[in-house]
Amino acid sequence: MRDAKKISEQPSFDVWKVRRDFPALNQTVHEKKLVYLDNAATSQKPQTVIDAVSHFYSQDCSNIHRGVHTLSERATKSYEEAREKVRQFIGARSTKEIIFVRGATEAINLVAQTYGRTCLKEGDEIIISAMEHHSNIVPWQILCEQRKTRLRVIPMNDRGELLLEELARLLGPRTKLLSVVHVSNALGTINPVKKIISMAHQFGVPVLIDGAQAVPHLTVNVQDLDCDFYTFSSHKVYGPTGVGVLYGKEALLEKMPPYQGGGDMISSVTFEKTLYNTLPYRFEAGTPNIAGGIGLGRAIDYLNHEVGIEVASHYEKELLDYATEQISKIPGVRIIGTASEKMGVLSFVFDDIHPHDVGTLLDEEGIAIRTGHHCAQPVMERFKVPATCRASFSFYNTKEEVDALVRGLHKVREVFK
């Protein structure tokens, strides 16, 4: 308890204050106080984001980019302001480089089906890593079938760290694209993406970084990283579901053909010829998730002004270290993913209790964790486990909640003794 105080008494970060901003945290599950430790799946939303979405539907509801009436102008302004907030949030050069999509998954599919389909040909190679989410595997496998290209995989060690010397061996004249995760959703590993990008660039290979688990925890600057594409989902960074971001360097986006055809992505249409719209609208066919985009903008404001991503990040790291230390002490528990650089995620298994049994028993205690393969089956195979238990943390989680998880896990042990 003394240690818990030490964390919460840090002048820069008051966890009990930010917790009040998240209405969903304040509830009971099975008559127990909710302990929400499934943040890598989706984060809870602060009231201000919920209000922004509600405000759009109750006051500004209209379509964007075409109406001349007041509501449409208000909605367009809010939506485009959100795009500017995203630009600043990830340090992009221009809002032309910020494309709103449905989520990180769609962003990767977009790159595979536009850049990939036009720039890759038979015999070319795409490099991914052994710790990818299915969303950074399957779009490339689809492309490989279409273009007869080959998928290569950077292996990892037993701690869950990528082997960069193996990447050096994989890179070559056939390599045409590298797509790698920034922070692993199954292991928590923070990959040295800046180094990986610079290795790829020596071979003129463009790099996509899947930042879905990084953006909620780390300050990201795409110009500093010098990545060619960066993707993330709004709902994991305290914004609404159904909206996400594809960042792409303008020069690359300019070369890419459209993804989907329809309204908003054109400048003029006749039956003979259609002229496509300019960036970023060329990749945004149809009416987008307007409320979602506005909500994401508000979530970014909240992170910047109410929380402070740097102090939150520091606090989250302390929390993860504390949880790792406590859970390692439970008899029969093995941590999966022990990289030296980790963030947000703690995956573990009991030697004789299946994760699903753990998950069901913890839920009874009001504790929400994820159990399963976390859409990363190759990672499970690499560590020879069918599934793991995954506790994932946000800045609104407390040391007391980690203690509740540890107590819950001891109870699970009791049931299966």
Place this chain on the structure above:
Amino acid sequence: MSEARELYQEIILDHNKKPRNFFKLEKADLTAEGYNPICGDRISVYLQMDGDHISNITFQGSGCAISKASASLMTSSIKGKSKEEAEDLVGKFRKLIMGEAPGDDLGKLTVFEGVSEFPARVKCASLAWHTLQAALEKKRETVSTE
């Protein structure tokens, strides 16, 4: 842990720890494989037939306590039954875990009644039974719960 504790009754924990008929039948007449892609559980069911009767039934595989205990108790209750009786039991067990019918005549299998309170776990309990059904129907490809 009231409801969940009820789910994990002694008999389920016992069959999880010491699964019965948990080996491969080398001379099986019918076999099938089952897979639950959501949790990665895999199971193989092996049957020896004597005409229309199941003279022996065993299983192998990995999974959670619910799926393992369900497979173990299934083999115990199926051995010696006719194909028709076995199929009838598959149907009754499915209704039990879906909460559609009480399992008054299902003996030990009634311990799985509580599964219906946990929709996410129904597939764990049904995997072995799906696989048995597939073996009886002589299906060759792996059956999936999805």
